């Protein structure tokens with residue numbers, strides 16, 4: 652008995668491979684549709700700057716000077732008080748203007764403390780030479796340049812962490828001592844720390860001058 656003859660006509664080929672071809676096209680189409688937004692986001696992050704992709708939750712002003720780092724928090728109002736080099740003093744290293752209404756709830760620290768799992772914009776300034784705030788692994792770095800305000804976006808990890816941020820640009824004979832501790836903490840710990848800093852800053856603030864008698 653001879654084997655049944657294979658039908659290689661065009662119609663037979665279409666009916667044999669047609670469903671496979673359609674399925675392949677559908678799968679590729681779905682992959683393109685699903686991956687396109689991710690690919691575009693990566694492209695924008697790489698070539699157009701992160702500000703188009705990630706919105707920071709809030710800002711911290713970072714002040715560098717040989718060989719200190721100061722972190723300026725805006726307080727509950729979210730508005731930074733004015734600073735002026737003419738007001739820089741030993742107990743006011745960034746020259747925060749105590750007379751500015753927006754400065755009343757601000758505080759300044761030498762340790763960077765932030766909540767976990769959040770994006771923060773670090774606006775960086777230098778009072779003398781170029782410094783670079785960063786971690787030794789190169790996962791984060793932002794330059795502090797005299798006369799220029801530089802933005803750095805810091806994404807904190809999902810879990811608590813602590814360590815030391817260092818100056819990554821040689822900035823003078825004591826460059827190796829130019830570093831600052833950091834802590835990434837839970838929201839609860841951050842709120843408690845924030846409250847403590849606020850109260851400490853209020854306690855240090857001089858009492859308002861008495862109103863002249865009428």
Ligand SMILES: [Cu+2]
Nearest residue numbers: 782818822829
């Ligand atoms: Cu430095």
